[in-house]
Amino acid sequence: MDPKLKAYFESTLKEVSIDCVIFGFHEGELKVLLLKWKGTEGWSLPGGKIYLEESVNDAAVRILQERTGLKEIFLQQFYTFGGNDRYKNMDKAALFRKLEWAFGADFYDEKYMKRHVSLGYMALVEFEQVVATPDWYTDECMWCEISAIPELLFDHNEMVEVALKALRRQLSYQPIGYNLLPEKFTMPELQRLYETILGKQLDRRNFQKLMLSYDILEKLPEKRTGGAFKAPFLYRFDKEKYDRAMREEILFAI
Structure with missing residues (x-):
């Protein structure tokens, strides 16, 4: 495995991660930011690990800043995903072996790929201000309309559905719009x-x-x-x- 990637894994909580449903409103459509994994045709939500010295919320803020370039983000945790088969919609071994060329021949290693829990965070951003940036595993970003989201890797389609329900519930007790619309x-x-x-x-x-x-x-x-x-x-x-x-x-x- 690439030494930098190995060091990254060893400095994080290996069995807890963060996944982010980043909503943006553009041209009358609610969209979600997706990332395409290197060497594959697979798309997923942005996410990342939690550094050992970080709080969960600090990690979520860091990950969102890295993916969007924004410092002030409406961000809240909406659900914890801990199913015992979060890879049920994909061939886990095949996916990670496709990534060997980018991360090293031992990237698919069970000690790094144990079952883990993911904390779902929801972010609302002003579309035009986002500078979408891929992460370690991905090489392309795409804004996708809610109605056109493809089959995503892992359990990320479920994450989008749960996040949208949470956003709809929020409309009943909090205003929405400051982070999704332009100033005027x-x-x-x-x-x-x-x-x-x-x-x-x-x-x-x-x-x-x-x-x-x-x-x-x-x-x-x-x-x-x-x-x-x-x-x-x-x-x-x-x-x-x-x-x-x-x-x-x-x-x-x-």
């Missing part, structure tokens, strides 16, 4: 974000009335111009009020 946005753009996450259409008037009632939006004197229809006003989140709503988990009856 229109009410229809905000509504489209909620509809995409929930997978259903919402009444325009009721949605606007409800969002304004939470007192987390600031209406700007500017309008979105250049469209075919009447130019809508722009809004932005009041960061102080938004953060307070996040802390207090105000009921959001969307």
Whole structure:
């Protein structure tokens, strides 16, 4: 095995890892960041090991920074994945032997590939600010629409499903949007974000009335111009009020 990779494994918790479902909203679609493994056609979620001197949350922040280039990320743990056959959708031996050319002839070693638990973290990022960067095992990044996600390696399809359910539940008690939309946005753009996450259409008037009632939006004197229809006003989140709503988990009856 490559000495640097071996040192990396030996400096981490070998049976605990972190996997991240990174959501980005772009052109009216909710997307997830995927990575393609070297020497294979297999795609997975971003992830990594936990260094021995790190806390779990510090490791998650580091991994997200390495993959996205962002320092301030909305990040929360949403589930622990510990099934006794997390490789059931793949030929584990075949996959890792395909990686021997990149990592050394003994990469597929049972002492490194024991069953392990993965802590699932969910991140919400502004799509345009992300500089997607592969990790040790991968050489390509791709943003994929939720509806078009292929069969992923390991149990990562299940992770995306569980993360999306967690995000939908969150809409009932916390605001969503600060990390997914640009600084200035229109009410229809905000509504489209909620509809995409929930997978259903919402009444325009009721949605606007409800969002304004939470007192987390600031209406700007500017309008979105250049469209075919009447130019809508722009809004932005009041960061102080938004953060307070996040802390207090105000009921959001969307």
